[in-house]
Structure formats: structure tokens, C-alpha cells
Amino acid sequence: MFRDKKAQVGDTVTWIIATIIIIVMIFFFVLGSSLLSETKKIVGYKSSLFSNNLLYKNDFFISKSLYTYYQIINSKDKTTLMDGIKKLPVEEYVEQTLEQRSNEIKLRLG
């Protein structure tokens, strides 16, 4: 009888501790999700949440300026324009450098 009671107490304590652990774990998960949940700002096009590759291959506005650059004939104007393009703010999430994009456009225009 006494042994039975002891076993029952042991069982109950196990279940109580298990319940506390479950509740504490859930509390931390809820806390974590609330910390992660603050308004998510989307600034680039990512293929997945954990991907480092963004779909911006090149800067749209730099490309536009480079198309202008290759349409200018005057070499002096070209040099001034290239200096200006180099000073333009570049999009943060781009793969190609100015030189790479410039070469690509040059090839495309022939």
C-alpha cells in the first residue's frame, strides 16, 4: 500500500514536471514568434526566406544610365557621363558590378 502510494507520488511528480516543461517551452516559442513577428519589411526579391540570392541581377537606374552612355558619341561627354554614373547611388541588392553590367550592355548593343 505504502509502496503503491510512493509510486503514485513519483508518477504525479513526473507528470507535473513534464507539464511545466511543456508550458515553459510553449511560452518561449510564443515569445520567439512574437519577437520575430514585428512588421516584416520587404526590400528585395528573394527566391526563398533563407536564400542569399536576390533576383536583382543589376541596378535598373544604372542600366538606364549605361544605355545613355553608349548612345553618346562625343568622347569628352562620355568621360564626364561615366564619372557621373560612378557617383550614382547603387542598389544594395545587386549581383553585377558597374563594369560587368557595362560590358553586358556593350555586347548587347553590339
Added chain:
Amino acid sequence: MKNKRGEEKIISIYWFFILIIVAGGIILMVRTFYNDPYDVREIEASLLAEKVANCIDLAGKMNPDLISNDGIFKPEFKDHFLSRCSLNFNSENDLKAIQYYLEVNFYNDKNTKTSLFQLVAGNSNWKSDCDLNDKKYKRLVVCVKKKFYANDNSGRIYLVDILSMVNKGDKNVQG
């Protein structure tokens, strides 16, 4: 035997209680995580700026509807800026103020201080908010500034400066 049955009953009630706690926890987690909206205003403002850039500059040459061969900007384009660029700033709710603002300045490539021509559309009331700290004031407008070079048919080069602004704080930011 009777005791065992009672014990089983208690355990099944306990399991039911745990199940409710776990399920409630999962529901709470999902609700907390997905309750906050996604702030897409920066992308929206960038897309707006890109759309305007495509309207002004057609593959390296400026739109002939905007500028004549003599390098004179056409006021008709300014008057019908939104329709010429296929833009519609009307809000879904008639009582709500316009949530967008666009400003395009054209500068001579050698003098970037004096604007030669300006295109303006939308609600300019929030323009001053662009200079405020967007991390501190999340609900304020999102401003995107873009610059590029374009040339006209006569080979004159212009620096085009676009300011694109999107408000829509109630839809993109919570709290």
C-alpha cells in the same frame, strides 16, 4: 482493477489538457507571427520610380512627348503626367487622401543644382516626412530617391532625379 480504470481516466483527461495547451500554443504562435503585415512600401515606391523612369526614358533616349528636338520640355506632358505614364493615384476610398507622391526633376548634367523642368503628381503633404528617421517613425511615408542619366534626340544629357513616395501606413504597418 477499479483503481486502474480511474487512473486511466485521469491520464486521458491530462492528455486532453496537454493537447489543448499545445494546440492553443501553436495557434497563438501562428497568429502572433502572421498577424503583423508585410511592409512592401519600399518596393512599391521603387516600382513606381521604375515605371516613371520607363515613361521618361525609352531605351536611353528621352520620350519625344516630353522633350522636343530643340531640348524644350513640353508643358502638355507636365499637365497630363499621370495619364501619359499610365498611372492612377486615386485611392480605393474616395474620402481617403491620395497615398502617393511623385516628383521628377531634370537637371543639366553639368549643373545639378538648378532644375530645368519638374513633373509633380500626387499628395505633397507628407514630403517633409521623408527626412525623418524611418526606423523610429515606421508609420510615416516611405520615400525612394532614384537618379539616372538620359539624353534627348540632340545628344544633350540630363540628370533625372525621381522622388517616389508611398504612404499607406495603415495597410503596411501595425501598431
